[in-house]
Amino acid sequence: MSFDTLGADLLARKEASLYRERRTLQSPQAPEVLVDGRRCLAFCSNDYLGLANHPEVIRALQDAANQYGVGGGASHLVNGHSQAHHALEEALAEFTGRPRALLFSTGYMANLGAVNALLSKQDAVFEDRLNHASLLDAGLLCGARFQRYLHNDPESLAQKLARTEARRKLVVTDGVFSMDGNLGNLPELAAAAKAAGAWLMVDDAHGFGCLGQQGGGCVEYFNLGMDDVPVLVGTLGKAFGTAGAFVAGSEELIETLIQFARTYIYTTSMPPAVAAATLTSLRLLREENWRRDKLNALVGQFRKGCEQLGLTLMDSFTPIQPIVIGDAARAMQISQNLEAQDIFVGAIRPPTVPQGTARLRVTLSAVHTEEQVDRLLDALESATR
């Protein structure tokens, strides 16, 4: 069989300005990075608190590698569940105020695993139409009746919930929408779910570390408990600066995942040293409030600057600050212009975002400086002129 049909699809993607290419990073993740041999100022990582390259986190990883070696060596249910994993699970349970937490190797796998463990053919899943791809994939793969509700719209959700006779009902939403930066309307979504006897699952990949006094994310921000949000997912590759993910909830939920979540059972545990490093980043994330304060100040500075430039921002107070451009080719052009000025901002295009809403996804980090944000604003002024 020839690969000619693949070539045609690749060409079509190129012609639509939707072709993706990778850059090669030659430095740690930081505001200033070395990319393909060039020093750039980056505004596109999810390292919101600057912990990915923190000396104490690195040291914890090194020490744990000396103690546990590198590979997890086996799945958790065979003999890959180390003391380092266990200690992190207990710390994450305490952090989220829930009886248990369970580690997964990635956020994508946590979402696939949780939804598939909870639902099957007799059930129904309700998803925000702008949910992260991993949540949509999870809902589509689990075999339950899959329904999307209007973005962040509790009434649209309630209408759909009222019409189902499914055995189990699961409502699934991002805590902070990853391409827009706005928060899920969790109090109202939780009320709608509860009224219909449905469970609410929140994936707070971008809220943990950034929102709430202690970095407890959307549920801390909205002061919601386990009866509002019974299934809470966090990822460790963003504000935590490491890798992996967790689900936090009741004893029954976590035991169900251990028994039935295939992405938990049939995969090697994350390297134990990564779990040990995350224990250190969790401490920094909770204790160092200055990181959240600094981030908020930079977000304010950036938004004010954009307003003065007449740029269209989205309704977001999180470190995700997309500038809406619309046309994919135009978004690429601006991103390339910024790159020529040694500034690295990702252009996000369909199908990652809806048609006609291509955007520059600017993300800020607590370790950016005010001067660096000013440099970005200057570069944006000339690139969008």
Ligand SMILES: *Cc1c(COP(=O)(O)O)cnc(C)c1O
């Ligand atoms: C990044 C992200 C994930 C995936 O997490 P990984 O650990 O990178 O696989 C899941 N959900 C949301 C909302 C995300 O932004």
